[in-house]
Amino acid sequence: MILIYTHKVTPRVRYIFKQIFTRILQVEIDFTGKVEEFVAFNGPKFSYTNVPLGKEFFVQSNELLFQQGIKDVEVNIQEWEGVPCFFSAIEASEIPFDIFAASFYLITRYEEYLPHIKDKHGRFSANQSIAYQNGFLEKPLVDVWAYKFLEVLKHKFPDFENEARTYQYISTIDVDNAYAYKHKSFIRTIGGFLKDASQFKIFTIWDRFAVLFNLKKDPFDTFEKIIELKKTYNVRTIFFFLIGDYTTFDTNVSASKRKFKLLIKDMVDYARVALHPSYYSMNDVSLLKKEKERLEAITNIPIKRSKQHYLRVSLPETYQQLIDLEIEEDYSMGYASHVGFRASTCTPFYFYDLDFEIQTPLKIFPFALMDATLNDYMRFTPKQSLGKIRDLKNEVKAVNGTFITVFHNESLSNYLRWRGWSRFYNSMLKIVKEG
Structure with missing residues (x-):
């Protein structure tokens, strides 16, 4: 001591x-x-x-x-x-x-x-x-x-001794769009066909048709692959499901769809399932409460983990709302545009509310990188991205911290903007789990 x-x-x-x-x-x-x-x-x-x-x-x-x-x-x-x-x-x-x-x-x-x-x-x-x-x-x-x-x-104090902690890795998977084409409403499906036709996206029209008529698997349905890799590499995995009502920024399958509910129930058997509060819930606690209760009704378990959609965090209001709804862990602490450590730490910490000058029960798990940051913002190739991941992982391992990544089920699809990235998640897991 x-x-x-x-x-x-x-x-x-x-x-x-x-x-x-x-x-x-x-x-x-x-x-x-x-x-x-x-x-x-x-x-x-x-x-x-x-x-x-x-x-x-x-x-x-x-x-x-x-x-x-x-x-x-x-x-x-x-x-x-x-x-x-x-x-x-x-x-x-x-x-x-x-x-x-x-x-x-x-x-x-x-x-x-x-x-x-x-x-x-x-x-x-x-x-x-x-x-x-x-x-x-x-x-x-x-x-x-x-x-x-x-x-x-x-x-x-040369005689002073302490027990070093161990390096850990957590994989978080955001499910913004569980399916590219399946299980969408009739209006959204027709609208999708018309939009593709107006932009002369012939191959996308064919893909949409093939998926809807069960000639091809939906490209975003990569959940079996994620679970398989979780088992192979013994990875702690958390799925964050977006189940808010449809808006410009929230375009997932409707939470009322039976197949979507079954997918969520299925994931509960293999990994942790958590809430991905919708875009507008940041400023609307009643919306946040509704979505939490909706997910709990599907999983039949209390929802204690959360990550804001679009990483929309406004301090201290967002965290105060999560605390009020008895959320115990938040995984939103990071930037969409840059990799790195937003709170300059790779150790989970409790949110300190500067408004009330108290340590709260909400534990913050800061992430180091997101797949979309590497592809969409930094314009890295998969090879360049793996190099950046290795650098960040080495920084965390040097201090025996917790390395947390954010991926989307879409990025394993090898489809549209993710073409060429299908093996990226697998390669990343090899790097973060190696000695």
Whole structure:
């Protein structure tokens, strides 16, 4: 155990110290505000305050963890042995910055509470983040800092030992369109034929016809393949089903269709099934509640996991709504336009509500990449994408973190914009599961 002296134990202090020590480094900690208790303690210890008490191991504290509410925070990037950092500390500090305040700033997404311009889908853009602007978006910086800090601690306390955590991988599959052509309403099917005809898409017309008359399998029906690969590579897999009513942005099969319900029930037998709240549910809690109840009625199990469609997250409102509906895990923490670590960590963390200054029961699972990001935004080939995946996986493995990916059932189809990508998911699983 490590004893930490600080002049004031705030909810922010407890939250971020527990994240860094307990969840990342697997180290037990305790706090004291009594100098005599701190001095008398014989084990590993350090002070986290404005000035050192004496000649003890000392980390200078920034004001951020002792404040309440949102304030304009000045972030000046410096370097710590080749790694970016900020919130500089005085020379007496064992490390040149306040690792705890800086980690809190990144993990709570403090900058997303500050005034910013949202994109066309109402999202915080990657290019507005300090991680993107300072070139560390593709690094789980909080975890890197934590492991470097552990080295400093061990140098000071050579007898100190901790048990390292193990690298993990989670595959999440978004089901925005369970089928390309099957089980759509008569109006949507006719509309699809007419649209293809107006654009002279002869091959698409034939495919649509062949699928509807059972001459070919629906190209987006790749679920057997995903389950087969899950078994082959022993992968923890979560399916996020979009079951909202039809809109411009929500174009899945109707949740009233028997075949779609059977598909969802079938997936429950092989993997975890979760909610993919529809586009407009971000601003409508009643819609979110309706969709959660709809999925629970199909699966006959409580739905505890969620990932926003289009990754539409507005802090803190989106997470507050999920908490109200007793969602326990969210997988939306990432960017559509860029790969990397939106919260600068590859360790799941509890959402800290800066509005109410409390750690909430909602656990955030940050993902590192999405198939559509590589194909649609970055315009990578499958080969280039695998190289990027290897780089990101190595970053996560170096800190024994949790590597999470987002794929769609469509990307295994080898169809339309996914032509040439059919083996990509298989190849990716080989990379993330290799030693």
